[in-house]
Amino acid sequence: MTLRNPERRNALNAELCRGIQLAVERVEHEGCRSLVITGTGEVFCAGADLTGGVFSSGFANQNVAMLRTIERSKLIIIAYVNGAAIGAGAQLAMACDLRVADDEAFFALPVAKMGFALDNWTVRRLESLVGGGFARTILYTGDPFHVKESAAHGLVNKVGNIDDALAWAQEIATYAPLTLHHLKLVFNNDLAQQQPTPMQAAAAKTAWISEDLKEARRAFAEGRRPRFRGI
Numbered sequence: 001m002t003l004r005n006p007e008r009r010n011a012l013n014a015e016l017c018r019g020i021q022l023a024v025e026r027v028e029h030e031g032c033r034s035l036v037i038t039g040t041g042e043v044f045c046a047g048a049d050l051t052g053g054v055f056s057s058g059f060a061n062q063n064v065a066m067l068r069t070i071e072r073s074k075l076i077i078i079a080y081v082n083g084a085a086i087g088a089g090a091q092l093a094m095a096c097d098l099r100v101a102d103d104e105a106f107f108a109l110p111v112a113k114m115g116f117a118l119d120n121w122t123v124r125r126l127e128s129l130v131g132g133g134f135a136r137t138i139l140y141t142g143d144p145f146h147v148k149e150s151a152a153h154g155l156v157n158k159v160g161n162i163d164d165a166l167a168w169a170q171e172i173a174t175y176a177p178l179t180l181h182h183l184k185l186v187f188n189n190d191l192a193q194q195q196p197t198p199m200q201a202a203a204a205k206t207a208w209i210s211e212d213l214k215e216a217r218r219a220f221a222e223g224r225r226p227r228f229r230g231i
Helices: 014-029 057-072 088-095 120-130 132-141 147-152 162-172 177-188 198-208 211-222
Strands: 034-039 076-081 084-086 098-101 106-108
Touching: 014 034, 014 057, 034 162, 057 088, 076 088, 076 162, 084 088, 088 106, 088 120, 098 147, 098 162, 106 147, 120 132, 198 211
Parallel strands: 034 076, 076 098, 084 106
Antiparallel strands: none
């Protein structure tokens, strides 16, 4: 399955999230056992489409529905990360069961530079994949991490090309599906499934309605660095 939004570097909007969700459901219904998700061109997914209403609850809800569908599917889903996986693109890759990346791939979750609160699922899933120390480095700095460093910390399972990803998916599809489904259920029953505490929920809401977030959106539109004030 290939993300096709080349004008926006495969950035996600509600429509594309819905399309991914439906495609995963259809592939599973057709009796397939594995699936590879990648992006068209030289980018996996540049994140949320900031011109496409992504600050609305509609996008947030559809993005969560897409991630949950991938997570709960009986398919073993491999992300072939063919370039940048930023923000929502990194979330999409993290929801998949395995990640194959090419030599030019990198991951970034620059929320601290953009002023909004990241959902608990993403924080905890990242922690589950790479460990608490590296997860903190990724999130507190917002810096991109390239394929070799990502592979060293477990975010990338294999470095290779699309043929490698497809061959791996085809091989895994020959394995015992009930065993794989059980493993997937166990792996995904991590801290990402916990609901936010009242304090965490309040802190997230504060960030989402803050002047800092408004400033970040203005700065993006004006092509400058935001000036955060903590209000």
